[in-house]
Amino acid sequence: MSDIKLALTYLRARLLITLLTVLSVVLGIGLATIVLVLSQQATRTLRDETAQWDVVIGAKGSPLQLVLNGLYYLDAPTGNIDGELWEALEHDPAVTRVVPLNMGDNYMGAPFIGTTHEFFDDRGASVEALVAKGRLFAQPFEAVVGADIAARHGIALEQELIGSHGWSAGGEAHGDLPYTVVGILAPTGTSLDRAIFTDYRSVWLVHADHDHDHEADPEAHAVHDEHEEAAYDEHAAGHDHEEHAGHEHEEHAEHAHDDHDHEAAAVGHEEHDDHDAHAGHDHAQIDGQVTTLLVKFAQTGRRYQFAEFVNRQWNALAVIPVDEIDKVERTFIAPLQGILLVVAYLVVLVSALSILISLYLTIHQRRRDLAIMRSLGATRGDVFRLITLEAAMLSGIGVATGWVLGHGLLALLSPISLARIGVSLQAWVIHPAEFAIALSVWALGILAGLLPAIVAYRMPVAETLVRE
């Protein structure tokens, strides 16, 4: 009969105490595991997304709101900005990539994001791999649905989606301008899973139609439609902004494209100092405005200079997303993680104490059994080892179960986390600190078993046999 079998037999013999003791270890380890993995992966996911873009530009307002909206679709847009800025950046050689995000409608709470194909570049695998079914949109009112939204609402290819006005469900429906689903994205574990992507012009067209409905002005509607068609053709033909700019607001286009250098552009803007006029332009309100611009530079060092320039010269707000997420981490995530870890360590400490108490009490209940073992030839070392082994098994079982339950719970929480905060949890990815915590708790459990083991070690056999 091995020590392990003997220890297990005695742990089983006091099953309720064993289960309660193990449970306390499970809670401590489970909580610590969840806190570590959750904070690590939330941070990682947030950072992954910020790594995609150097600068986010939107309407003036809260920088954090702009980042949460522009990168994670977690908050309402701060407003719209002049599309001229987009045109200017398209011709800036320092800009590697600039994509517009047009927002304003939703499908059952999932935002429609009007953008360009460039938005999907550099997202790990190829664009083909990113689209699980169908293809990317090729024209307005074609939609590509994020994996989580498609799964949640059972959306299939060729299905028509009717958007509602506003950021959350319940707004006025645009029943006359449905979107056709042409593609469904593969799960990415990012905010892409929680949105519906369409051509950037879709949002303009919907809201142009919407505005004109309200105005009840068929002529004006036609003018806008004509203009929207022109805008569509120009962009489809390779973003001929000079030509496009000459269509209605030549003056602005000229100063935007005079020089591709931002500083030079800044000077030009300072000279004209007429961006408010841009912002209030009728044309810009319909097809000239964008909600957000995401910008990537060849050299990320330029981002601060650029953000400062935009904030000074344009009626827009440019923020460095990584800085905003850093602030969130420093202000909210790190302190919360610290508090939760302290709670977890306290639970672990309590569990170690419960191991000590349960073993100490059972030693007194088991005095007779331990004395019998000694009468059979067990040495004091044998008895000491048996009690220590029981403590090691109690904490070991608790640590293993807590670890599995912690990660299992994370797996269950993953879909909820994705839906609520846009973070897909990789539940079975191990945080390096988990090993240290697991080993510490296990060692602490063994340590807690030492006092009862010493009591057992020093127990007088003959006297105990007579008394018990």
Place this chain on the structure above:
Amino acid sequence: MIHCQSVEKQFMAPDRPDPLRWAVDAFTVERGERVLITGHSGCGKTTMLNLLAGLLTPDAGTITVDGVRVDELTTSDADRFRGQHVGLIFQSFQLLTPLTVLDNLLLGARYGRKWEAREARQRAETLLNEVGLQHRMQYRPGRLSIGEQQRVAIARALINEPPLLLADEPTASLDAANAERVLDLLFRVCAKHGTTLVAVSHAAEIAARFDRVVDASSWMRATAQEVPHV
């Protein structure tokens, strides 16, 4: 097999300010002999068994069992000696209740450190068969009758083939019929394995079955004015 010379042990009694003195001038048992120690309660019969088993250390004198000076052994050596050379049987059987009958025997084998796992199991099964409990191997002691429990205790005491069997009131908890059966068994297995038996009992009716009876009361009268309370 056993040779005790001028053995003394002092005990503190809860109702006395001075320690009690227990002393034996000489006590000898030959190999294979079956000896019964009798005497009134509290005369120190169990003390003698505990000293022979190395569970107690004498304050003075020498105790030699199977050629080993038990009084000179360290605690750990005494434990190992007991596991290999001495089988103990108690009045209250002292079976480990969370373990099955078989595991009680296997635990004894483990601490005897004489057998490999397979040998120990074979030997345990043989012994349980010998005491008529092969069909109760997987039972826990709580499900056995009193007589069956004592038979398990005897089998466990013999698992390591000890040359010496010490039995403390082996029939005190049994009715007459069971006591008779247990004694029959005890003598039979001791004869079969050549085991020396030293039993303690205040039951005079079983004395006739032993080779020799030692009266602990008179034995101690010569060495101490006061009778220790153990």
